[in-house]
Amino acid sequence: MAADLHKKAFRAASAGRPAEAVTLLRRALRALPVTSPGVEATTVRIRILITLSYGEAETDSVEDGLARLRTAAELIAGLPEGPGAVGLRAIVKDQEALILHRAGRTAEALALYDESVRQLEAGWAAGDVGAATLSTALMNRGLTNIAFGLPEAAERDARRAIELAEAEDLPLLKAKALGNLGDIAHLTGDVPRALAFHEQAERAFRLLAPDLVARTQIDRARVMLAAGLADEAAGHLDEALVVLRRRRVGQDLAEAELARAAAALLQGDPTTARQLADQAQRRFRRRGSKSWAELAALMRMRAEFASATAEPPPSPTGPATVPPPPPGAVVPSPTSIRAAGASARVTPARATRLAERLTAVGLTDEASVARLLAVRMAIRRGDTRAARTLLNQVPAPGPITPIDHRMLLRLCRAELAVAVGEPGLALREAEEGLAELGRVRDRMGGLDLLCGTAVHGRELGELAVGLVLEHDGDAEATFVWLERTRAQVYRYEPLPAIDDPVLARRVAQSRSLSRAVQQARLDGRPVAELEGRLDALQREVARLGWHTSVWGRPRPVCGVADVRAALGDRAMISFVTHGDVLSAVALVAGEATLVRLGRAAQVFESARQLHADVDVLGPDHLPPLLAASVAASAARRAERLDEVLFGPLAGLIGGRELVVVPTGDLYAVPWNTLPSLHGRPIVVAPSATAWLNAAAARTAASRVVLVAGPDLPEVVGEVSALHGTYPDAVMAEAVGDVLAALDGARLAHIAAHGEHVADNALFSRLELADGPLFAHEAARLRTTPEQVILAACSLALSHIRPGDEALGFAGALLAGGSHTVVAAVNQVGDRAAAMTMGTFHKLLADGKPASHALAEAIAADPLRRPFVCFGA
DSSP, X not given: OHHHHHXXXXXXXXXXXXXHHHHHHHHHHHHSOTTOOSHHHHHHHHHHHHHHHXXXXXXXXXXXXXXXXXXHHHHHHTSOSSHHHHHHHXXXXXXXXXXXXXXXXXXXXXXXXXXXXXXXXXXXXXXXXXXXXXXXXXXXXXXXXXXXXXXXXXXXXXXXXXXXXXXXXXXXHHHHHHHHHXXXXXXXXXXXXXXXXXXXXXXXXXXXXXXXXXXXXXXXXXHHHHTTOHHHHHHHHHHHHHHHHHHTOHHHHHHHHHHHHHHHHHTTOHHHHHHHHHHHHHHHHHHTOHHHHHHHHHHHHHHHHHHHHHSOXXXXXXXXXXXXXXXXXXXXXXXXXXXXXXXXXXXXXXXXXXXXXXHHTTOXXXXXXXXXXXXXXXXXXXXXXXXHHHHHTSOOOOTTOOHHHHHHHHHHHHHHHHHTTXXXXXXXXXXXXXXXXXXXXXXXXXXXXXXXXXXXXXXXXXXXXXXXXXXXXXXXXXXXXXXXXXXXXXXXXXXXXXXXXXXXXXXXXXXXXXXXXXXXXXXXXXXXXXXXXXXXXXXXXXXXXXXXXXXXXXXOOOOHHHHHHHHTTOEEEEEEEETTXXXXXXXXXXXXXXXXXXXXXXXXXXXXXXXXXXXXXXXXXXXXHHHHHHHHHHXXXXXXXXXXXHTTTHXXXXXXXXXXXXXXXXXXXXGGGSGGGTTOOXXXXXXXXXXXXXXXXXXXXXXXXXXXXXXXXXXXXXXXXHHHHSTXXXXXXXXXXXXXXXXXXXXXXXXXXEEOOTTSGGGOEEEETTEEEEHHHHHTSSSOOSEEEEOSSSTTOOEEETTTEEXXXXXXXXXXXXXXXXXXXXXXXXXXXXXXXXXXXXXXXXXXXXXXXXXXXXXXXXXXXXXXXXXX
C-alpha cells in the first residue's frame, strides 16, 4: 500500500501538485512504520522521504524538506552497500540540490548536482539507474546552470535530457526540458526563441500535466516583461495566480507575485508593485528562500523609488506650482531630473545595504541594480560625489546582463553627467544606449514585441529630449532626438512572414469564435465563456506571431536634412511633451523652429473632449436639436484646440500643406475639424522617418480592390458607384477572397463595420461577410496594398505604448508596408462616410494626391466626416 501511495504521490509531484503529493506521502509513511523489517521496506520508506522532502519544501519550508532528506540519508547508511544504495545516495543529493535551487542557493545546488549527475551517469551506464532519473537530474542541473548564468552548460544539460527522454519515450520530461531551453534563450536575450520553446512546453503540459501550465505562464511572463509587454505578462500572471493560490504552491505563488509586481511597475503602478513584492517577500521568508526574499526586497525598493520620484518636488512655500509657458515662446520646461522628491524610505545607504546582501547570495546583476538605484537616489539628493563612487562600484555588463539592467546603467551615467553639468556626455550615453536597445529590437518577431521594447529606453529617451529642450532649445537637435526615441516600429522594412500552419488554424478559429460571440449577443445568450475562449485564442495567436519570423529589416533614422529635401513647400509639425509642457518642432522652408504651446494635460483634455463630441455626432439620424447642440459644442472645442496647437504656429506655417507627427492623445484628433485646417491637405505620420519612407515608396501595382461589408445600408450604392470610377476593380466580400485581393494591390477601398480593440490592437477588425478580418492578418500580407481606404468606423484609433508606439488597424497596415491609409479616428455615420468617399475617389481618380482629395471631401462637413490621411 505504501509503495502504491508513493507512486501516486510521485506522479502528483511531477505534475505540479505538491500539496496533493504531501498528503499521499504522509499516509504512506503512516502505512509503513519505522519498525517495518527488511531492505525492501526500508528502501520504500527512503523513496517516500525523498519525494516528501520536495513536497514539504514547496508547501511548508525549505528546512522541513531538508530534514526529510537527512532522515533518508540516515536510513540509506543502514542499507547493504551496492548499486541500490549508491543510486539512492545520488538521488538524495539530486533532491537536496533541487530544494536548494528552488530556495535560490544556486552555488550550493550546483556543487551537489555535479556530484549526483556523475554518480547517476555511472549508474545509468551500469544499468542500475533509469533514464528518467538521470534525465530529471540533468534537467534540474540545467535549471541551476541557468540561474547561475551559465547558458552553454545549461543547454548541454537540456539537450542531453531531451535525448534521453526521446529515447525512452518520456514526453513530460521532454516538455520540461523544452521549458528549460526557453529559459536559456531568455537568459541570452533571444526573446522570440524563448517564447517558441515555452509555447511548445505549454502545449505538452496541457495534454500531459495541466497543473504545470501555471508554472510555464510565470516563465513566459518573465520573457514578455523582458520584451516590455507588461499588459500581456500581467494577464498571464493573473491567470496563474488564481491557480497557484488554490493549490498552495508556495514557491511558484511567490515567484508569480514577484513577476506580477514587475509587470505592475512597468505599467506605471508602483503601489500595486510594492504590495505584491511585499507579499512575495513574506512568502519567500516563510519558506527560508533567502535569495528570493532579497529579490523581492529589490522589487519593493524599485517600486518605492518610482513612487517617490513620481511625487512633486517639495516646495518651501507650499505645493509645487509651475507657471504656464507663454504661448509661442521658446522657454525652458521643468527639469528632467528632480533635485528632490525622493522620500526618506529610499536612501542610498539602504540601497547599498541591499546590494551587499544580494552580492552575498550570488545575485551580482541584481546587486548592480540595487547600486544603480543608490546612484539615482544620491543624484536626487545632490550628492554627486557619492553617486560617482557608487557608480564606479557597478561592474561592466556581462554578455547575459538583461537589457533593462543595461539601460538602467546608461540612465545612471547620463543622469550623473547632467547633474555635474556635462550634458554632452549625457547625450552620448543616451545615443549609445538607444542604439543598443535598437539592436535588441531588431531581433523581435512581431509588431507587439517591436513596440514593447521601447519601454526599456523610455526614461533615457525622455532625458535626452528634455536636455535638448531645456538647455539649448535647439530645434534641429530636438527633431533628431524625437526621431531616435519615438515610433521605432514604423522604421522597419517588413520581411516576408514564414507560413505557420498552426498560426493559420488559430486565426481561423478566432474568426469562427468571434462570429459565435457576436451571434450569442444578438440572441441574448450569455457570452462570458465564449469571450474567455476567444481571449485565450487571440493571445495564443499573438504569441505565435512573436516567434514565427523576424518582423523586418531596420532602416536608418532620418535627420532634418533628409526631410528638408523631401518636404518641399509643405510644413512638418512634430509635437512633443516634456514634463507638462507641449511643444512643437516646425520644419518650414528648410528651417526648424521650436515653439512652446502650453500645458500638455490641458491640451490633451481638450483633444479628448473634441473626440467625445465628434463621436456623439457619428450616427446618421440624430435628432436635429441634439445634433445642433453637440455640433456647436464640438465647434467650440475644435476652435480652442486649434488656437493652442496652431495659433502660435500660424506665422510660420501660413496656409501650407501639413505633415503632422502627433504625440499621446493627439493621435485621436480629427485634424480637419480645426478651423484653421478646414480644407487643408494634411498627412499624419507616426514619425518623420515613417513619413519619409512612405513618401519615397514608388508605385508598382495597378489592381484596385473594392470590398463591401455586411449591414451597411449605404454601402451597396457607395461601392457600386466606385465601380463606375474603377471599372477594372476586383470585388471581394469573404475574408479569404479579400486577403487574396489585397495582397499586392495598388488601392483598396473597404466599406465595412469595424472595431478598434484597445487592449489587443492587432485584433482590431473589419466585419466582412463571413467573419472578421483582423489587423494581424492585414499586416502580414506578403505585399500590403499601397493605399487603403477604410470607409467606416473608427479604425484609425491606436493603442499608444511608451515611446509613442501607436498600434491599431491603420497602424498595422502602415507598419506592414502600406504607403497611405485613409481612415476615421471617430465614429462616422454610414451616409456621411458614403458621401465623403464618393467625392474623395472622384478626386483621387482625377489624379489628386490622397491628402488633397480627402481635404476637399471633408470640407463640406468636417465634424461629421472625421477621416484622416495617414502615412504619406
